[in-house]
Amino acid sequence: MNPRTAERSSTEEVRDDHDAAPAERERPRRRSRWRFAALLLAALLLGGLGGRALVGMFRPHFYAGTVLRSDTPAPPLDGLTFGDGTPAALAPFDGDVVVLYFGYTSCPDVCPTTLSAIAEARRQLGDAADRVHVIMVSIDPDRDTASSTGEYVAHFDPDFLGAAGSKDAVTAVAALYGVFFAPGEVLAGGVATMDHTATVLGIDADGHLRVVWDPTVTADQLAADLDDLL
Amino acid sequence: MSRFGEDLFGPLAGDAVDGSGTDQAAIVGEGVPGAAAAITARRGDRGPGGVETVAAERADTFVDGAGDDPLDGVPVVGAVDRLDDHRAGVLDVDRVDAVHRVGADDAGAVDDRAAGNGAADQRGEQSRQEQSGESTGTSEHGADRTDRPGVPRWAKVTITAVALLLGAAVAFVIIQPITVLPRIGLAPGYSFTDQAGERFTSEDARGSITLVNFAPTDCSEECAAMEATMREVAERAPTEVDLGDVDFTMVTIALDTDPAADDLRRAAERSGADGDTWRWVGGGETMVRTVVGSGFERFYETRPDGSIRFDPGFVLVDGNGVIRGQYRYQTLSSDADKLVSHLGILGTEIRYGGGAASVAYEAAHLFLCYP
Numbered sequence: 225m226n227p228r229t230a231e232r233s234s235t236e237e238v239r240d241d242h243d244a245a246p247a248e249r250e251r252p253r254r255r256s257r258w259r260f261a262a263l264l265l266a267a268l269l270l271g272g273l274g275g276r277a278l279v280g281m282f283r284p285h286f287y288a289g290t291v292l293r294s295d296t297p298a299p300p301l302d303g304l305t306f307g308d309g310t311p312a313a314l315a316p317f318d319g320d321v322v323v324l325y326f327g328y329t330s331c332p333d334v335c336p337t338t339l340s341a342i343a344e345a346r347r348q349l350g351d352a353a354d355r356v357h358v359i360m361v362s363i364d365p366d367r368d369t370a371s372s373t374g375e376y377v378a379h380f381d382p383d384f385l386g387a388a389g390s391k392d393a394v395t396a397v398a399a400l401y402g403v404f405f406a407p408g409e410v411l412a413g414g415v416a417t418m419d420h421t422a423t424v425l426g427i428d429a430d431g432h433l434r435v436v437w438d439p440t441v442t443a444d445q446l447a448a449d450l451d452d453l454l
Numbered sequence: 455m456s457r458f459g460e461d462l463f464g465p466l467a468g469d470a471v472d473g474s475g476t477d478q479a480a481i482v483g484e485g486v487p488g489a490a491a492a493i494t495a496r497r498g499d500r501g502p503g504g505v506e507t508v509a510a511e512r513a514d515t516f517v518d519g520a521g522d523d524p525l526d527g528v529p530v531v532g533a534v535d536r537l538d539d540h541r542a543g544v545l546d547v548d549r550v551d552a553v554h555r556v557g558a559d560d561a562g563a564v565d566d567r568a569a570g571n572g573a574a575d576q577r578g579e580q581s582r583q584e585q586s587g588e589s590t591g592t593s594e595h596g597a598d599r600t601d602r603p604g605v606p607r608w609a610k611v612t613i614t615a616v617a618l619l620l621g622a623a624v625a626f627v628i629i630q631p632i633t634v635l636p637r638i639g640l641a642p643g644y645s646f647t648d649q650a651g652e653r654f655t656s657e658d659a660r661g662s663i664t665l666v667n668f669a670p671t672d673c674s675e676e677c678a679a680m681e682a683t684m685r686e687v688a689e690r691a692p693t694e695v696d697l698g699d700v701d702f703t704m705v706t707i708a709l710d711t712d713p714a715a716d717d718l719r720r721a722a723e724r725s726g727a728d729g730d731t732w733r734w735v736g737g738g739e740t741m742v743r744t745v746v747g748s749g750f751e752r753f754y755e756t757r758p759d760g761s762i763r764f765d766p767g768f769v770l771v772d773g774n775g776v777i778r779g780q781y782r783y784q785t786l787s788s789d790a791d792k793l794v795s796h797l798g799i800l801g802t803e804i805r806y807g808g809g810a811a812s813v814a815y816e817a818a819h820l821f822l823c824y825p
Contacts, residue, residue, distance in 0.1 A: 263610070263611060263614065264614075266611045266615070267611055267614040267615045267618050268615075268618065269615075270611065270612065270614075270615030270619075271615045271616075271618040271619040271622065274615060274616065274619045286813075286816070290637070290774045290776055291637070292637050292639060292640065292776065293636070293637055293819055294636065294637065294638055294639060296638075296639040296640070299748075392740050395740055395741065395744060396740065396744045396748070398643055399642040399643050399644060399741070399744040399745055399748065399749050400640075400642060400744070400748055400749060401640065401643070402640040402641055402642060402643045402656065402775045403643040404643035404644055404645045404655045404656045404657060405643075405645070406645045406653065406655065419655070419657070421643050421656065421657055421775075423775070425640075433639070433640060436640060436774065436775070436776070
């Protein structure tokens with residue numbers, strides 16, 4: 225007998241026998257379907273987790289502010305002066321993050337609140353705060369000077385910088401940062417207020433205008449975003 | 455074949471020794487070469503008695519006098535198939551997996567035998583040679599067990615997950631289920647006066663989607679088509695675009711320096727600006743130059759005769775003050791159609807881009823899913 229022929233005969237016989245035992249053959253098929261379903265579910269879960277990790281790789285976290293993905297260079301601070309009398313510029317801060325805010329020293333509420341939040345956010349960064357520079361540009365050129373602006377912001381954080389300039393210079397710089405300002409109402413006591421855009425702007429280490437925060441941003445949110453910018 | 459028999463009979467032989475000799479004998483009756491060898495090999499592990507009984511029964515069934523091993527050349531296909539099924543039932547795994555496991559067990563068993571019993575190892579070698587010469591009925595088993603290394607289950611799951619992830623990413627980029635308008639840059643801040651003599655600032659437009667264009671107040675013929683586009687958008691936006699709770703505002707910035715309120719009003723009436731949804735606004739030279747020239751980056755210049763030469767176009771600004779669209783004037787496609795379409799895209803992002811969906815919309819920005 226040819227073993228191979230005999231084997232084929234046995235195979236046929238066995239296969240006939242297999243057909244006669246569908247219950248036994250169905251068990252492995254069911255187990256196979258469950259296994260496939262489990263494998264697919266595991267793959268989907270892993271795929272979801274992997275996708276989340278992938279998003280995290282490209283965008284470490286979800287910013288509280290609006291992120292500008294285009295590499296828009298931050299407009300220069302032409303015509304403005306720091307509190308120490310030096311020309312205001314962003315170049316000295318290349319490689320670090322700059323937080324820019326437009327306010328004024330007589331601001332009753334929004335400015336102090338926002339500057340406090342920025343100061344707290346910077347404290348939360350710990351040693352990394354050395355790489356976060358905060359500049360407030362006064363949009364009240366009639367009453368604020370660079371020196372008075374610098375003294376004002378130092379109350380919130382001694383490392384904060386104040387800047388000021390002529391109305392035209394401030395108008396030009398502020399407009400490019402999406403900030404408007406104009407005389408507002410006069411409060412009791414004769415204090416004139418300024419209406420102005422109170423957004424907070426984040427310039428990344430490459431000198432690009434990267435994030436725009438609403439003035440209601442919290443210190444925690446700001447700290448997290450700044451940490452990511454760094 | 456001893457590998458088959460040995461693997462298949464490993465636990466079964468044990469069972470036989472333990473008392474399930476009836477099942478063992480029935481399986482042995484199917485004809486499994488190498489079974490005797492397997493049983494013999496495990497005799498020392500399993501103890502005498504039951505195993506010897508099975509071996510005796512097997513020898514009676516399959517002795518053909520050929521060679522030293524009475525089981526050489528005995529067909530094994532059908533028996534192996536049945537044993538695989540049985541083994542699958544015993545081990546609660548599928549049939550092919552049972553063979554793989556058997557192969558793994560077998561490798562270990564062969565090594566053990568080689569260390570402790572040289573004769574059994576020789577029989578194992580003979581059986582493997584026989585196995586390689588068998589019909590196709592067992593070749594897949596043989597190939598599975600002897601030629602292809604097992605892929606760990608964790609590797610299969612990981613590879614499948616990575617493939618799914620990459621496939622989803624590619625599909626997302628190609629199909630672009632979510633389309634967004636790019637965040638081009640920050641719109642300039644401004645403070646102007648409108649045709650009603652009221653102050654209108656960029657803060658008044660915050661929270662609204664704003665369509666901005668630029669023109670002199672005395673522009674007529676050359677501005678006719680542009681103003682027609684603005685009128686068409688103003689008519690179609692409320693009915694064709696769902697912006698949810700977000701307002702839609704249109705602003706035409708006069709390129710004149712400090713235009714009078716009457717000039718703005720006449721320009722508004724000519725163009726169809728209602729003063730509510732669509733305003734004409736103007737301001738001083740510094741403000742206009744900064745906002746239009748530096749901010750929106752639109753060219754314009756005042757000629758010596760006082761007329762103004764300018765680059766017509768439109769800019770779409772979202773509620774956060776971010777420029778989302780810059781449109782040149784009179785391109786191949788209808789300006790109004792494009793503007794209304796893009797307003798719809800913005801509206802969809804506003805309505806659905808919050809919460810958990812923000813991840814998907816940020817991914818759309820990341821993967822440049824732009825119209």
